[in-house]
Amino acid sequence: MTEMLAARLHIPTRELRMERVPVPEPGPGQVRVQVRAAGVCLSDVHLVDGTLSPLWLSGDSVTLGHEVAGVVDALGPGVDGWSVGQRVLLQAGEVNLRGTVLTRGVDYDGGYAEYALASATTVVPIPDGLPFEQACIIPDAVSTPWAAVTATGATRPGEAVAVWGVGGLGAHAVQLLRLVGAAPVIAIDPLEAARERAVALGADVALDPADPKLRDSVMDLTGGEGLGVAFDFAGVAPVREQALSLLGKGGRLVVVGLANKPLTIPNDLGFAYFGQSLHGHYGSQPEHVQQLVTLAGRGRLDLSGSVSDVLPLADAPAAIERLARKEGNPIRLILRP
Template sequence: MLAARLNVKTRSLAVEEVPTPEPGPGQVRVRVAAAGVCLSDVHLIDGSLSPLFLTGDVVTLGHEVSGTVDALGPGVTAPAEGQRVLLQAGEERAGVVYTRGVDYDGGWAQYALAAADTVVPIPDSLPFEQAAILPDAVSTPWAAIATTGEVRPAEAVGVWGAGGLGAHGVQLLRLAGAAPIIAVDPLPAARDRALAFGADFAFDPADAELPRRVRQANGGRGLAAAFDFAGVAAVREQAVACLAAHGRLVLVGLTDRPLTITDGTAFSYFQQQVRGHYGSEPRHLTELVNLVAHGRIDFARSITDVLPLTAAQEAVDRLIRKEGDPIRLVLRP
């Protein structure tokens, strides 16, 4: 089969022929129909992210995967062959969470293996391209909003970074009843997209009056919650300046830069909080599939383009250059 393989030592990506894997005990083999291209994949390629548990130097990328069950391993009785599914972005082994496409082979391939208990059935009404992005691009902001951020209806919320995660964050905050939703992004196209996706206001972070504008948009009050989807150090301090008393800053975007809070006294006096967030839990994916199946939310606008697996490097380059202002590029084997 064809697979897009990354050598984590040389950081070289190549689409090559590899043996089609056979499912072992407790595993299923999935014929991949769609696989998302994520900034995490870019970070693996550029070396800013490295696998913690990978055996060897080469891995098939891709942690956002959907397809059909092709074969069952010994002892597996469900899901049935031919079932349409998506795959959770990782699996737990001996109490440790391994990430698909990072610590073990992922879905930038014609076939992928998965532990049977990490396979989530999807309805016929959910296109594979949209299903593929749920395991990270959608479930990560959903978990950040519903669980880590504990957003409640009518709370004022800010979204810094309206790219892939942030754009979905805006949609999901709208679903959760947040009001108002204030998006902050340096790109005019991203701000326009945030408004189209349900934000009530969209501001430029370069505006020196941003904290005042945020409060003005919320009747003179600060934000109950602010989400950093950008992973930019300067964003975090700016977001803190926009928080209300007891406001919480949720860190979703990843960065290796230090977290600084200039006015620590005010931060403590107003009893504000910083909450780290990473990924999602299996229940978040199940919730999302249910919400999509019942027509509560739609992600058709999130699929910027679909490319063949052989164009994996082109997809990565387009994401790096932000060509076409992509929300999600998807590979189709």
């Protein structure tokens, strides 16, 4: 039996081990992909540290990795429309026959491996000019903020916006908000390096949330009207109250970062009078990934700066540790089998 290298997380002990496992065979309706690049996400860190747990995993171990790109290697029975060698990325999850949303690398084996299986319906072709290292991060790292910006937040051209937390998701949100014509785009982060990165990615200004003049600055930047949309990518409870206090008439707060804490509206009078709203956001839909592949493939979206480092698959545990420590303030670390 042919074997491959894979990063397996053992849920009872939260131990991530590099193991030799059988190369999987595609079943009916499945495609086997030879992995060329896999993104390391903060969700992977939380799976290892125990903050997150799989809800639908069969068994007690799983191959991590929900951001995956590679080439088609084999087709299962009944699969048409794909050819061996075709360049593809994989959606970050799928919906099973019961309507349950399953996440790749969480509820079933993902892409921290030499090969990965995927339902043919979750495979997306990518153009030759889009590098695997950039393509793999489109599902989640880019598609989650894209869906938050365009769908949940319904951001309009010329609308004043702010992004709290300019990490792996927030950094892309800055780029995407500029792409859809939001103005001004304000980045808010306590780390100076993150603020500098935000400006380099297109933010009009980057502010420190601890600055006592933050409110005055935002009001000056928005002509006294406040924010049309505020995005919480930080997942820190105090961010929500700060963001709500800066919303203007009809302003929306979109919560993407998860704090697992109570969410409080400090002033319901102003919230109601100005017609403000609060929206939760999670993940993206398949069409958002396809939209981003088109934008990146046609040169409208440059993701080259998102690849902070490329590491061999064997270094997956070290990559998780680097991201947990925020070593080098990365946007995305990439594993290459």
